[in-house]
Amino acid sequence: MTTPIPKPKNGEKKPKAGSYHHGDLKEALVAAALDLVDRKGPKGFSLAQVCRQAGVSVAAPYRHFADKEALLAAVAQSGFLLFQGYLEETVRPYENDPFESLRVLAVKYVEFARQNPSRFRVMFAADLQKSRFPELFATAHNAFVVVLKTIERCGTGRSASETYILAVSIWAQCHGIAVLAVDGFLREISMEERINELIKLTLDRFIEDLAK
Amino acid sequence: MTTPIPKPKNGEKKPKAGSYHHGDLKEALVAAALDLVDRKGPKGFSLAQVCRQAGVSVAAPYRHFADKEALLAAVAQSGFLLFQGYLEETVRPYENDPFESLRVLAVKYVEFARQNPSRFRVMFAADLQKSRFPELFATAHNAFVVVLKTIERCGTGRSASETYILAVSIWAQCHGIAVLAVDGFLREISMEERINELIKLTLDRFIEDLAK
DNA sequence: ACCTGAACACCGTTCAAGT
């Protein structure tokens, strides 16, 4: 005796194994793509492989994504959501020490990139256009806001514009180190084991100066 | 009456139009690839298109490059050579002012990236492995040395290791801004017209502190 | 509404054959 199928509420999807409906193919495709990107790099990502891994035909994704790039954008977006949560977790323990928050944020920013290099590259360097994927950039901005809010806690005398550019500067400093590490240019000059030293050297004085 | 073909000297290749020899196909392929990458982005680069543009069959490149990636590496390498020259030209007028050299270097680093976004991406983010293309990373390192040498001129009391990490830090700071700009994340937050301000804010204090 | 099967154009790579 099977339980009667309840009328599905908005956004609720239960997987039905065995039927021709996959259940939640959209999410399964994103998961498979994420897995491939993380295991084989951004180059080892083909729609056909994703379909094989998800157990569907090569035409199936086109019910859910306009094209390959749209699936990639979904992967990037899920990455930014993860990133945002990761950064929020990072600053939470330092609620009343915004300067320490920034120092730890910098370390964790680079750590995230190094622990998820392929995902990080898809997020930042997949050449996805804002005009096509505005939600993607909105999600990315939410991660940036974690830095922005932390700066705001570092002093009240600043204009919004001033706070903004300070946050962009810190973001860029972290990002530069992260990207060079991920793309192998710090390994080249045997700097990878000195990354935390590099982060300190680059950012500590800058952060210190925020106290005016 | 045709002129007799002279025995070609070592490394000398004259293009002979009409013959089955292209002349200098290797360089022509790099040029065509560069052109496509710059015009259509790193994604609009297919070996087949390069061949069409160079007027040869799709099998022809395999006499000169092991595969598509090897041609891409050659494009990246030519980019790093150009970049090195560009940076050297930048510091030349400020021979006796190393601090001003660094400030101008930072501006020009970002400017190069923004003026050659696709080429810049191929250079830094094409996922080329050092183990496969050691000469590529050696060439990249030569560009980095321009920054390194400029730091050396900023004071003599530092150890080699200290100088090195300072150079990497400055490189990373420039690189972070450049990469965010090239990948559209500064456009997203309407920061693109304030980039020079951002560079100053990020680097000026750091450079100033190099005077001890 | 959601997925399959078959088809098409395109690409990277290989190899025997031509000059």
Added chain:
DNA sequence: ACCTGAACACCGTTCAAGT
């Protein structure tokens, strides 16, 4: 030595057809 032509496996995308 250098390039062509033809072939093969693979990929992105489309579409008529199935449930």
